[in-house]
Amino acid sequence: MKRRRLVIRTMILVVLAAAVGYTLYANFTKDNVQKVAVGKTAPDFALVDMNGQKHRLSDYRGEGVFLNFWATWCKPCEREMPYIDKSYHEFKDKGVKVLTVDVGESELAVNNFIERHNLSFPVMIDKGEVQTAYGINPLPITFLIDKDGKVVRSHVGELTQATVNQFMEEIQP
Amino acid sequence: MNEVKCECGHVNPHGTVLCESCGKVLEEKEINKQLLDMRYEGSARRSQTYNKTIIDKIWNFFSSVKVGVWLIVLTLLASIFGTILPQVMYIPQNIPAIEHYENEYGWFGKLYYELGFHNLYSSWWYLLLIASIGVSLVICSLDRVVPLYRALKNQRVTRHEGFLRRQRLFGVSEAPQSDEVYKTITSKLGSKRYNIREENGNILAEKNRFSRWGPYINHIGLIIFLIGGMLRFVPGMYVDKTLWIREGETKAIPETDGQYYLTNNQFIVELYDKEKDGEVFEQALERAGGVVKTYQANVTLYEKEGDTIPGEQPELVKVRDDEIRVNEPLKVDGLALYQVDYKLNELHKMSFSLQDKETGDSFGDIQIDLFNPEEQYDLGNGYSVEVKSYFPDFEFDEDGEPATKSRVPNNPAFVFEMKAPDKPDGEVSFVAIQETIEPLGDNKYKMTFKGVETNNVSGLTVRKDLTLWILGLGGVIFMIGVAQGAYWNHRRIWIRRIDNKVWIAGHTNKNWHGLRRELEAVFDGTGIEVPEDQSEEGRKG
Structure with missing residues (x-):
């Protein structure tokens, strides 16, 4: 009798705890804006850069990909551009691809920006689908994708020269 | 085992105040009371007796009504606090939230943000409070409804003298000479829809016992409601997204995995027209000026053909043209697109x-x-x-x-x-x-x-809510419980013959006046005195 009550009470409490636990868990994964999980394959996309060359992420298997999302009106993005450009030259022959995506501005604005900062890496404009696929909200955001297409790291916020270099080393095959 | 055997032979669980069967007072401290506390029929709320294992302790914590009330009070206070400043989803998104709070509300805003009140209703501790109320609801109900059910099921017709004497409505009369009187009484009780049980010439008349289950039905409704709320967090059950779309623009509809696209052909705000819309509106329109008749987005829905990955130009096939008005959403793939906002004359x-x-x-x-x-x-x-x-x-x-x-x-x-x-x-x-x-x-x-051309922008909400029917069901059950407990009273009348007296006691869970009136009618003309109200309230009245 007493034993049965203990069993029943334990079962009820376990069920309730599971329900509460699941709710909390689901709520926090919902709040997590990053749709791209570390360790998972990065969502594939294909965009045409400002020079007319098409880049498809899955074509770069075997190379590390440094994927950066930015906008011309985003000050931290602007500040980190020279660092990315510098590391781009250093790592482009070491198997690290740099792809940067503007979040849907006009070609003119993007071209002006490229000219002003003398950027040499590929720049693409996304009208929104790639941003949705990657769950982009605050800018800048950088994804590091390894040679197998897996996300190694995602970083929100401004980068320094040191972190850019460190990131590129991380995905160097 | 700590069970209590009553002199009537019934075995009661430990902690029982009144014998489930005969109603004899089992607790020492209750014996001296003039009136019995009839809550839960004096049954043993088990939580109050065992406190051995950690499971029992957790159980007993949530079983306390006092704890439940405090949880509700705390939740209310927290909810109030969340309304002092706007929540994070309602502030401009272009600057970091902390800066917005600090710029707009100074140190208080900063503190508000740092304490996490900016996203209070999704915070872990708020959810935990709500969840605790749910747990408390389940355990409180279980802990009370089971013993109450037992006690009402086991009750005997012949109740102990001590039980009868301590009822609020109680009286002793000379026993009537003939059994005819009892027949009249039972038939009168029967016509008032009492269920009558007889045992050795004693009578128990009872009606509307189901009213006692009202609060528990009500709690079941609440729990279903909470489960509905919980299901909103399950992926695919609930969607609430915003889609701003300019005239001439084509955009993917959120939550369709890029399968459906929408083009906004035109956005219209139509006002009531004094001439066209009839005289009935004339006065109102003169007083109020412009009154909006319709907010409408003329759209075209497209479906993507073939497999494309994000960023590639999708091949779109037209599904249909549609008009989205307030309360007349476009429905696609289980989603409803509502017209909720707009921006006129964007450059x-x-x-x-x-x-x-x-x-x-x-x-x-x-x-x-x-x-x-x-x-x-x-x-x-x-x-x-x-x-x-x-x-x-x-x-x-x-x-x-x-x-x-x-x-x-x-x-x-x-x-x-x-x-x-x-x-x-x-x-x-x-x-x-x-x-x-x-x-x-x-x-x-x-x-x-030289000039500008402007565009209008439609603000659409993309919505799906598969939990709605669960919330509705919970609400209906909740109301059934309320009605059940509020509009019916559980009434019992005991008639016991002891020697050549007749003892009569009455009990109801509410509306004592109604029970008294019923007793007056039943005993009218039988020579038996109507039992008196022994409570303070009754003696005054």
């Missing part, structure tokens, strides 16, 4: 004329698409305009350099280079709204503002 195209400042002669017009300006506009005859820089949402940044705040053309500004046969190297002019600067000295030519 879309601007036109300028290249003019000689002296003579005012014009050498041609250019029209600039503010979302996709071209770099070069050729006007012929050796005249051309180049857009050197474009700032859709112009401002001067901290360094005094021209910059843009966003990609939305709220305040467009341009740096033009104007070329003419007599100025082959070009003249540079900075043009913003109501402002022209010639940074490289005096120019011969200027860009004269």
Whole structure:
């Protein structure tokens, strides 16, 4: 009798705890804006850069990909551009691809920006689908994708020269 | 085991105050009371007796009504606190939330943010409070409904004298001479829909026992409601997304995995017309001025054909044209797209004329698409305009350099280079709204503002809620429980013959006046005295 009550009470409490636990868990994964999980394959996309060359992420298997999302009106993005450009030259022959995506501005604005900062890496404009696929909200955001297409790291916020270099080393095959 | 055997032979669980069967008082301290506490039929709320294992302790904590009330009070206080400043989803998204709170509300705003009140209703501790209320509800109910059910099921017709004497309605009369009187009483009780049980000449008349289950049914409704709320967090059950779409724009509908696209052909705000809409509205319209009749987005729905990955130009096949009005959503793939917001007259195209400042002669017009300006506009005859820089949402940044705040053309500004046969190297002019600067000295030519074209923007909500019917069901059960407990009373009348007296006691869970009236009617003309109200309240009345 007493034993049965203990069993029943334990079962009820376990069920309730599971329900509460699941709710909390689901709520926090919902709040997590990053749709791209570390360790998972990065969502594939294909965009045409400002020079007319098409880049498809899955074509770069075997190379590390440094994927950066930015906008011309985003000050931290602007500040980190020279660092990315510098590391781009250093790592482009070491198997690290740099792809940067503007979040849907006009070609003119993007071209002006490229000219002003003398950027040499590929720049693409996304009208929104790639941003949705990657769950982009605050800018800048950088994804590091390894040679197998897996996300190694995602970083929100401004980068320094040191972190850019460190990131590129991380995905160097 | 700590069970209590009553003298009537019934075995009660430990902690029982009144014998489940005969009603004899089992607790020492209750014996001296003049009236019994009839809550839960004096049954053993088990939680109050066992406190051995950790499971029992947790159980007992949530079983306490006092704890439940405190949880509700705390939740209410927390909910109130969350309304002091706007929650994070209602503030502008263009700057970090902490800055917004600090700029707008000073140190208090900063503190509010740092304590996590900016996202209070999704915070772990708030959810935990709500969940605790749910747990408390389940355990409180279980802990009370089971013993109550047992006690009401086991009750005997012949109740103990001590039980009868301590009922609020109680009286002793001389026993009537003939059994006819009892027959009259039972038939009268029967006509008042009492269920009558007899045992050795004693009578128990009872009605509306189901009313006692009202609160528990009500709690079941609440729990279903909470489960419905919980299911909102399950992926695929609930969607609430915003889609801003300009006239002429085609966008993927969120939550469809890029399968469906929507084009906004036109957005209309229609006002009531005094002439067309009939005289009944005339007075109201005169008083209120413009009254909106319709907010409407004329859209075309497309479905993607074939497999494309994000970023690739999808091949779209038209599904249908549709009109989205308030409360008349477009439905696709289990989602409903509602018209909820709009922005009128967003700048879309601007036109300028290249003019000689002296003579005012014009050498041609250019029209600039503010979302996709071209770099070069050729006007012929050796005249051309180049857009050197474009700032859709112009401002001067901290360094005094021209910059843009966003990609939305709220305040467009341009740096033009104007070329003419007599100025082959070009003249540079900075043009913003109501402002022209010639940074490289005096120019011969200027860009004269000619006009703008504007666009409307529809704000749509993309919504799906598969939990709605669960919430509805919970609500209905909740109300059934309320009605059950509120509109019916559980009434019992005990008649016991002891020697040549007749003892009568009555009990109801509410509306004592009603029970008294019923007893008066039943015993009228039988020679038996109507039992008296022994409570303070009854004696005064």
